[in-house]
Amino acid sequence: EAQVTQNPRYLITVTGKKLTVTCSQNMNHEYMSWYRQDPGLGLRQIYYSMNVEVTDKGDVPEGYKVSRKEKRNFPLILESPSPNQTSLYFCASSLRIGIGTEAFFGQGTRLTVV
């Protein structure tokens, strides 16, 4: 089954404790991205990747890191989480960025930083 898999689904952590949210897709997609969703603000892009070893900042990259060592994986790293990073996070992948190319979303990760 074609899918984007995120783990964990739920995470409660403390300020400053490094964490990684994993994202994996099995569709051989080139384009992957991370979004955070907060009430009233919609989906805001954190980082995106056009292909292996190619990553770029989105609209809200501060406090996050990513890597794209393999085509299928695109982990999101919070080196020193803070309470303002409490949010619902989605990973998405597309065959590429272009006309009519659909983005497929993972199930979401609800992160709480206390």
Added chain:
Amino acid sequence: QKEVEQNSGPLSVPEGAIASLNCTYSDRGSQSFFWYRQYSGKSPELIMFIYSNGDKEDGRFTAQLNKASQYVSLLIRDSQPSDSATYLCAVTGSARQLTFGSGTQLTVLP
């Protein structure tokens, strides 16, 4: 100015009516336009995409695009309670990023 703007709603329509959702975007180089539906606590799922001016119909859904006015809309005919969700407009801009609006919450009243 936000790159992609939607009325946040909430928008309420009676069952069987037409729901009209609107979206404007600021980047004139935008190429592709998407409508996603998101149920509470779930992932967004694609309803339709459009990239040429005019209308595109798929079942009860019609997307309309007017690039000159930088405007895209979604019409839902014969609205059902199961259509109650948040509808997200998304645009692929000239910088090749997929940017979302903040969403419009739709409630279809039985």
